[in-house]
Amino acid sequence: MNKKYIYNILSIVTVIITVAMFFSCSDNFNKIQKMGVSENEPIGVAENINLKHTDSGRVTANLLSAKMLDYSNRDFPYNEFVGGITLYVYDEDNKKSTIISDYAISYDKTGLIDLQGNVVITTHDGNVLKTEQLYFDKKREWLFTNVPVTFTTKQDIIKGNGFDSNLKFTNAEVLEVTGIISLDD
Template sequence: MTQKTSHNLFNIVIAFAMTMFFSCKNNFKEVQQIGVLQNEPIGIAENMNLKYTDSGRLKANLISSKMLDFSNREFSYNEFPDGILLNLYDERNKKSVIVADYAIVYNDTDLIDLRGNVLITTETKDSIFAQQLFYDQKRDWVFSNKPIKYVSPTKIVTGNAFDSSRDFTSFGISEVTSTVYLDEDTSQ
């Protein structure tokens, strides 16, 4: 009888082990997400001053009071809910400045979405005002399909779309709605 009880106990252990083995599933991604709420960032940076250099030369300087890191998402991004100040430098170290109330950087596409009171000021004192602009980092191109206003020392142009090179030396305004030429002689 002892041998029969031992044999039954062995069969029960084997059956239990097999059930546990086949009921297990690979849920490693779920385990990684424990403690991280679905809509929460994986990290928060405050008072950041990020400098991007290439071959020892400063190309960009990003300043923001807060960055939310959502790199834990399938389509990862970084959000700047309190806005940004972005200084871009060309090959001759001339600076263009971009300011926006809100920004989001999509990591997979290298696209920056700038929103709310977007202002671009160039070294030549030209300014671009918009509610939304995109900066394509791969192509070094700035564009918008929303109304913009371009102000230079000689004219003000409004339109419904805009595209430009990174250094704003080559740009275009589509669907121009108005052009006002300014008087260059302000001494009188």
């Protein structure tokens, strides 16, 4: 064989290999981003959180937590409050309601917050809800659970096996009531 023929064959093989290499490359940016982070580890940790939310210059909420783990690098991102939370919520008249729980997890995509362990909500007018687990739907501004609850108002202590309410407690409903309720004649 002559040199020109061998040179042409080598050139064609080189071009084929080069093209194959380019097509075999893919966009692995997300994989590269996660390389230094273990699959089960948070991407960030925050301690002694004191977060204030304002609306038109007025504080509407104040979140306190000992420790938050940030898993926003996951396919289903969330934040975990392993040190529990204390949340102060202020209404339009600056009246404060308090939400406390031993543990909380907030899911970014669904807007759902799962409060667990010794959940206590105390409204500005003295109503108290106690339960072991409570969900808050941020989009609908709705509280709900299907576990036992105790709801204390100024005149009643109502126990039940579930709870539904809007954020202001104007539509509060204890489900499957097991307590004693006073009724007006």
